[in-house]
Amino acid sequence: xxxxxxHLIDDDIDTSAWDGVPIRLRAAGLRWTPQRRTLVDVLRExxxxxxxxxxxxxxxxxxxxxxxxxxxxTLDVLEEFGLVAHGHGHDGREEYHVLPxxxxxxxxxxxxxRQWEIRPETGAAIVDALAADLGFEVDLSHVTISGHxxxxxx
Amino acid sequence: xxxxxxHLIDDDIDTSAWDGVPIRLRAAGLRWTPQRRTLVDVLRExxxxxxxxxxxxxxxxxxxxxxxxxxxxTLDVLEEFGLVAHGHGHDGREEYHVLPxxxxxxxxxxxxxRQWEIRPETGAAIVDALAADLGFEVDLSHVTISGHxxxxxx
DNA sequence: TTGGTTGCAAACACTTTGCAGCTGA
DNA sequence: TCAGCTGCAAAGTGTTTGCAACCAA
Numbered sequence: 105x106x107x108x109x110x111h112l113i114d115d116d117i118d119t120s121a122w123d124g125v126p127i128r129l130r131a132a133g134l135r136w137t138p139q140r141r142t143l144v145d146v147l148r149e150x151x152x153x154x155x156x157x158x159x160x161x162x163x164x165x166x167x168x169x170x171x172x173x174x175x176x177x178t179l180d181v182l183e184e185f186g187l188v189a190h191g192h193g194h195d196g197r198e199e200y201h202v203l204p205x206x207x208x209x210x211x212x213x214x215x216x217x218r219q220w221e222i223r224p225e226t227g228a229a230i231v232d233a234l235a236a237d238l239g240f241e242v243d244l245s246h247v248t249i250s251g252h253x254x255x256x257x258x
Numbered sequence: 259x260x261x262x263x264x265h266l267i268d269d270d271i272d273t274s275a276w277d278g279v280p281i282r283l284r285a286a287g288l289r290w291t292p293q294r295r296t297l298v299d300v301l302r303e304x305x306x307x308x309x310x311x312x313x314x315x316x317x318x319x320x321x322x323x324x325x326x327x328x329x330x331x332t333l334d335v336l337e338e339f340g341l342v343a344h345g346h347g348h349d350g351r352e353e354y355h356v357l358p359x360x361x362x363x364x365x366x367x368x369x370x371x372r373q374w375e376i377r378p379e380t381g382a383a384i385v386d387a388l389a390a391d392l393g394f395e396v397d398l399s400h401v402t403i404s405g406h407x408x409x410x411x412x
Numbered sequence: 413t414t415g416g417t418t419g420c421a422a423a424c425a426c427t428t429t430g431c432a433g434c435t436g437a
Numbered sequence: 438t439c440a441g442c443t444g445c446a447a448a449g450t451g452t453t454t455g456c457a458a459c460c461a462a
Contacts, residue, residue, distance in 0.1 A: 130436095133440085135435080135441055135442065137442065169443095169444085171445080173429080173445085174442080176428075177428095177442080211392065220392055223391055233380050237377055240367075240408065242403055252394070287416080289460085291460085310452080323419080325419055327418080328418060330452065331453095
């Protein structure tokens with residue numbers, strides 16, 4: 105298991121949030137099953153955003169018996185615990201934001217397909233601008249803005 | 259037909275763009291059919307954004323015989339003419355932007371479901387902020403930000 | 413006439429649901 | 438033991454496609 109004290113630029117995410125999941129589930133009268141463990145293992149390495157479909161196939165890589173319905177149902181449970189949040193990505197599929205505690209938005213590059221996080225300050229600027237506009241209260245974690253990244257529009 | 263010289267705050271859209279459609283289609287060797295007329299009639303009154311599903315049912319109101327496949331196919335054609343542009347809305351369905359010439363983004367209220375246009379100045383602020391952030395070039399017409407409108411978060 | 417179009421039906425991809433049987437606590 | 442979970446299969450969305458018949462130009 106890697107040390108957490110590495111100097112990671114944009115990675116102050118509390119990965120250990122997942123460690124408490126078994127306990128939290130049981131405390132709520134729910135169960136910790138192999139299938140849920142598989143999904144959580146996959147989620148651990150997917151900070152940011154993933155489509156349900158991708159999660160399903162990643163789970164399948166680890167455990168052939170993984171079933172879509174189980175994944176969807178488990179994601180619902182994890183969402184109630186605030187560990188993931190779902191929205192819709194640029195391609196219109198269910199997309200899950202992992203550990204949405206840090207509410208940042210995403211930028212999607214239509215050319216290279218990569219995604220980028222909107223920095224907190226920039227996100228705040230957007231939130232403020234829209235609040236001033238129509239008194240709109242933005243849910244930043246649901247924001248995915250598409251366009252072209254620096255490398256692709258030069 | 260309403261006069262165009264009314265003082266409409268955010269409505270300098272050239273609705274007459276639709277008038278040339280039959281001619282443009284024919285000039286391209288395509289046909290002007292009753293079904294296409296129905297769809298264009300529906301689109302005329304839908305500046306902004308609509309889901310494909312909504313367009314289909316609106317068309318059905320006017321002409322019982324409208325078929326989904328025809329609507330989708332016609333939308334493809336209209337997209338090639340730059341009269342609509344498709345993306346994906348907050349709920350993940352195909353969403354069409356009508357007359358995308360005026361590139362503004364949208365705000366979607368998760369509480370009441372209404373949509374609002376982001377004012378040009380505000381949109382420009384967002385574009386600038388993201389350009390400054392990562393050199394990202396935003397395609398504003400594809401932006402739909404969700405949250406709560408003033409009336410719903412008070 | 414004839415090639416673009418249409419409607420139908422079937423195929424698709426993704427997500428949800430019902431239910432009998434299994435299993436973690 | 439026994440609720441919660443799982444897998445399967447079937448149903449449900451919304452979108453796409455193949456094809457024979459149709460019709461605008």
